[in-house]
Amino acid sequence: MSKGSLTRDTRHGWVAGVLAGIGDRIGVDPLWLRIAFVIAAIATGGLLLLAYLIAWAALPAAEGGPAPMARFGRSSRGRGDWRVAVGAGLLTLSALLAFRQLGIWWSDPIAWPLVLAAFGVALLWVRSPRRSAPPADRPAAELSPPSPSAEAPRKRVGSRLAEQYSGAFGVLLVVGAALLFLSSNHVLGGVRDAALTGVVVLVALALILAPFLWRLGRNLAAERAERIRSEERAQLAAHLHDSVLQTLTLMQKRADDPREVASLARRQERELREWLAGGGASENGGRSLDSELRAAAVAIEDDHRVAIEAIVVGDCELDARAEAVLGAAREALLNAARHSGDTGPIRVYAEIDDAGIAVFVRDRGAGFDPGAVPEDRRGVRESIVGRMQRAGGRAEIRSSPGGGTEVSIEIARESAAAKGGP
Amino acid sequence: MNLPLPTVVLVDDHELFRAGVRAELEGLVDVRAEAGTVEEAASATLRERPDVVLLDVHMPGGGGVEVIRQVARTLPAQRFLALSVSDAAEDVIAVIRAGARGYVTKSISGEELADAVRRVRDGDAVFSPRLAGFVLDAFQGEIPEAEVDPELDRLTLREREVLRLIARGYQYKEIALRLSISHKTVEAHVSAVLRKLQLSNRHELSRWAVERRLID
Numbered sequence: 185m186s187k188g189s190l191t192r193d194t195r196h197g198w199v200a201g202v203l204a205g206i207g208d209r210i211g212v213d214p215l216w217l218r219i220a221f222v223i224a225a226i227a228t229g230g231l232l233l234l235a236y237l238i239a240w241a242a243l244p245a246a247e248g249g250p251a252p253m254a255r256f257g258r259s260s261r262g263r264g265d266w267r268v269a270v271g272a273g274l275l276t277l278s279a280l281l282a283f284r285q286l287g288i289w290w291s292d293p294i295a296w297p298l299v300l301a302a303f304g305v306a307l308l309w310v311r312s313p314r315r316s317a318p319p320a321d322r323p324a325a326e327l328s329p330p331s332p333s334a335e336a337p338r339k340r341v342g343s344r345l346a347e348q349y350s351g352a353f354g355v356l357l358v359v360g361a362a363l364l365f366l367s368s369n370h371v372l373g374g375v376r377d378a379a380l381t382g383v384v385v386l387v388a389l390a391l392i393l394a395p396f397l398w399r400l401g402r403n404l405a406a407e408r409a410e411r412i413r414s415e416e417r418a419q420l421a422a423h424l425h426d427s428v429l430q431t432l433t434l435m436q437k438r439a440d441d442p443r444e445v446a447s448l449a450r451r452q453e454r455e456l457r458e459w460l461a462g463g464g465a466s467e468n469g470g471r472s473l474d475s476e477l478r479a480a481a482v483a484i485e486d487d488h489r490v491a492i493e494a495i496v497v498g499d500c501e502l503d504a505r506a507e508a509v510l511g512a513a514r515e516a517l518l519n520a521a522r523h524s525g526d527t528g529p530i531r532v533y534a535e536i537d538d539a540g541i542a543v544f545v546r547d548r549g550a551g552f553d554p555g556a557v558p559e560d561r562r563g564v565r566e567s568i569v570g571r572m573q574r575a576g577g578r579a580e581i582r583s584s585p586g587g588g589t590e591v592s593i594e595i596a597r598e599s600a601a602a603k604g605g606p
Numbered sequence: 607m608n609l610p611l612p613t614v615v616l617v618d619d620h621e622l623f624r625a626g627v628r629a630e631l632e633g634l635v636d637v638r639a640e641a642g643t644v645e646e647a648a649s650a651t652l653r654e655r656p657d658v659v660l661l662d663v664h665m666p667g668g669g670g671v672e673v674i675r676q677v678a679r680t681l682p683a684q685r686f687l688a689l690s691v692s693d694a695a696e697d698v699i700a701v702i703r704a705g706a707r708g709y710v711t712k713s714i715s716g717e718e719l720a721d722a723v724r725r726v727r728d729g730d731a732v733f734s735p736r737l738a739g740f741v742l743d744a745f746q747g748e749i750p751e752a753e754v755d756p757e758l759d760r761l762t763l764r765e766r767e768v769l770r771l772i773a774r775g776y777q778y779k780e781i782a783l784r785l786s787i788s789h790k791t792v793e794a795h796v797s798a799v800l801r802k803l804q805l806s807n808r809h810e811l812s813r814w815a816v817e818r819r820l821i822d
Binding site: 457461493495496497498528531533535537544546548590 | 693694715735736738739742743746770773774775776
């Protein structure tokens with residue numbers, strides 16, 4: 185919210201850099217602000233110059249260092265805010281006197297209300313950041329212009345009462361100033377008076393409430409951050425409960441079936457890894473050969489209670505050729521899962537580059553003599569080798585009794601085939 | 607084959623796991639000391655000067671990488687074999703580049719682990735199939751000619767072939783048979799790849815490892 189506090193830009197400013205600072209903050213060329221300021225200053229009979237003076241006093245320079253007002257307050261700790269407030273009041277008074285001397289003047293009765301209001305507002309502002317700003321919220325604390333915020337941490341609970349007192353006093357002063365202003369203008373009477381009353385009361389209220397609302401907004405932001413943190417914690421707890429704890433309970437119940445236990449542990453491990461890696465969803469959203477191969481391995485792992493270790497280098501979209509490779513690889517995995525027995529993990533290695541796709545499925549199972557393939561495996565074999573031939577690639581099954589089986593599946597990529605073909 | 611058993615210091619912050627590994631390696635290697643923290647590991651290694659330090663990657667206080675760094679100040683030739691539950695490329699690449707001579711996952715069997723320890727003791731590199739896959743992946747992409755240090759940033763065709771076979775689950779002797787080369791030559795290729803992995807300035811290597819984390 186507070187992207188940077190309002191500061192005076194003394195390098196680009198003409199006088200004290202107030203307008204340059206404001207322009208920089210709201211993204212408007214200061215030149216327009218200056219023109220507008222001069223016109224408005226003339227139109228209001230010079231009242232705006234007073235606002236400029238206050239802004240100069242209240243805003244810290246962009247190059248660092250506190251606002252002149254804050255510097256003034258810092259010279260004596262502890263009761264600093266009173267001095268700042270008195271200073272603001274005196275500053276206002278002197279400005280008014282200067283205007284009067286210059287002939288820019290309306291009526292005497294508004295002088296005291298203005299001075300009192302400046303005093304009260306200064307008290308409220310100086311006090312506001314102290315109460316709630318946590319140390320981590322430093323940028324926000326700097327947002328309150330006249331605050332000698334560097335001293336905030338040194339203040340202890342003992343000064344709370346004084347702060348509250350000065351706060352209440354500030355409110356009283358502003359209200360009093362408004363009332364004084366109204367009574368001095370009482371002569372005007374009638375409808376205009378009523379309208380003016382409304383406006384003045386509103387302005388006074390806004391002045392009183394501004395620091396409070398500011399603080400409220402900051403506290404709300406802090407609360408929201410805290411709520412997000414605790415929600416994350418709850419989510420983590422819920423996840424661990426649903427997954428890890430459930431699995432551990434299940435594993436205790438099935439302790440007599442080592443294969444089932446191993447399968448449960450493996451599945452849980454995979455889930456947890458995916459979750460730790462950030463959701464486990466394929467990051468490009470679409471179906472790629474890499475993610476589909478892994479998914480096939482996971483599904484067969486779960487169905488057949490075997491361990492499959494898949495290593496995939498490179499990736500490509502799932503076009504017709506990749507689809508054929510995927511289908512053949514799935515068959516090879518199923519075959520290995522059914523026949524290899526309990527002999528260590530089945531390994532899938534896939535290498536995908538611009539030229540082609542190669543997938544190897546290897547198990548260290550019993551193996552078989554390719555010359556004496558039993559009927560039931562010939563079909564499987566056909567579904568791997570035949571499929572790859574139809575797609576324009578090739579597959580090969582190497583096996584020897586006792587030496588395990590390896591199915592290698594290879595195909596050229598469509599782009600590479602188009603380039604190299606007739 | 608009657609060489610004395612390789613001496614080992616076992617480093618892992620989980621006592622339960624250390625006990626498990628120790629039991630599995632019973633009679634295959636000589637576990638001289640165990641350590642559960644980075645400091646313990648460094649002092650035990652300097653005291654025992656084992657053939658191989660079996661090193662967990664994730665430990666409080668900097669992990670395996672920090673152990674390697676501390677020991678290397680005094681014993682630059684000390685051999686480390688990383689042993690981790692993590693398959694994340696980041697971790698693998700980091701510990702290999704710190705100086706470990708191999709990386710195996712904790713799911714490895716006792717016999718395979720003992721074999722890996724022996725190979726590291728003999729100065730060879732130990733690549734798990736997954737590590738081989740990582741290396742192939744990391745060295746796969748094209749990089750502009752001008753940036754290539756031909757000595758370090760590229761794998762030779764033969765090295766690729768060897769790595770590919772490791773990734774497919776072949777053991778060294780099977781690879782030797784398959785490629786009609788000697789066992790020693792296979793080991794030489796793997797050691798060359800390890801050296802490239804450790805020394806290459808290939809800028810993709812670290813970035814690749816971090817990106818890879820999103821997928822694995």
